[in-house]
Amino acid sequence: MSAPQHIVIVGASGGIGSALVDHYAAQSPASLTAVARSALAPRPRVDTRRLDITDEAQLSDLADTLRSQGIAPNLVLVATGVLSDETGLKPEKSYRQQDAEAFRNVFEINTFAPAIIAKHLLPIMPRKERSVFAALSARVGSISDNNLGGWHAYRASKAALNMLIRNYAIETARSNDQMICVGLHPGTVRTPLSGPFSKNVPEAALFEPSQSAAYLAQVIDGLCPSDSGRVFDWAGKEIPA
Numbered sequence: 001m002s003a004p005q006h007i008v009i010v011g012a013s014g015g016i017g018s019a020l021v022d023h024y025a026a027q028s029p030a031s032l033t034a035v036a037r038s039a040l041a042p043r044p045r046v047d048t049r050r051l052d053i054t055d056e057a058q059l060s061d062l063a064d065t066l067r068s069q070g071i072a073p074n075l076v077l078v079a080t081g082v083l084s085d086e087t088g089l090k091p092e093k094s095y096r097q098q099d100a101e102a103f104r105n106v107f108e109i110n111t112f113a114p115a116i117i118a119k120h121l122l123p124i125m126p127r128k129e130r131s132v133f134a135a136l137s138a139r140v141g142s143i144s145d146n147n148l149g150g151w152h153a154y155r156a157s158k159a160a161l162n163m164l165i166r167n168y169a170i171e172t173a174r175s176n177d178q179m180i181c182v183g184l185h186p187g188t189v190r191t192p193l194s195g196p197f198s199k200n201v202p203e204a205a206l207f208e209p210s211q212s213a214a215y216l217a218q219v220i221d222g223l224c225p226s227d228s229g230r231v232f233d234w235a236g237k238e239i240p241a
Helices: 015-025 056-068 100-124 152-172 209-221
Strands: 006-010 031-036 047-050 075-078 131-136 179-185 231-233
Touching (some): 015 031, 015 075, 015 209, 131 152, 131 209, 152 179
Parallel strands (some): 006 075, 031 047, 131 179, 179 231
């Protein structure tokens, strides 16, 4: 499979997002746009853009700018996500710990932002060639694979994202039968997101960001249109809904 030539990576300041930028930059694509809420360090051959992914007007402006530059990305990667943060947000162990504000915060980043990114970037992607729209999901977003419970907001936000991915796959196939929309589970990675919750993960199952990025890129390279609407892990195995 030929390497993507016009790439947009959203969430490029995170551990996995930054590693994905490095991975694809090394392939010298025709264009690579790295987007993040915080300032990004300059990289050779990378167009870095700072914007708030929860601000639809800014996402609309990004799409307009890319369109005006003649860029039709054939790979869009949404590498955003939140599980806990310094404000006290953390995954719930019981329904008694559920909090409306926490739900809003988690869904805003994990579900709403990817949805609005899709709204503005899917229309500028090619319509007559293989293109991939991929968003980082999680194994815990699988309903049928949930045997532990807990983590209510995070699980629900990723399950909702998976449903959106399926919807986008159905809709985009009507105008481009080579379009692929997927969710990707990156594994357990040494990042601030998973760090507080990976103490019991075996060393062999804990990836460095660069490892995860390489695995995800390999999965993306192997996708075909019949895979659209599904969720795959870092090894290319499908995660059930």
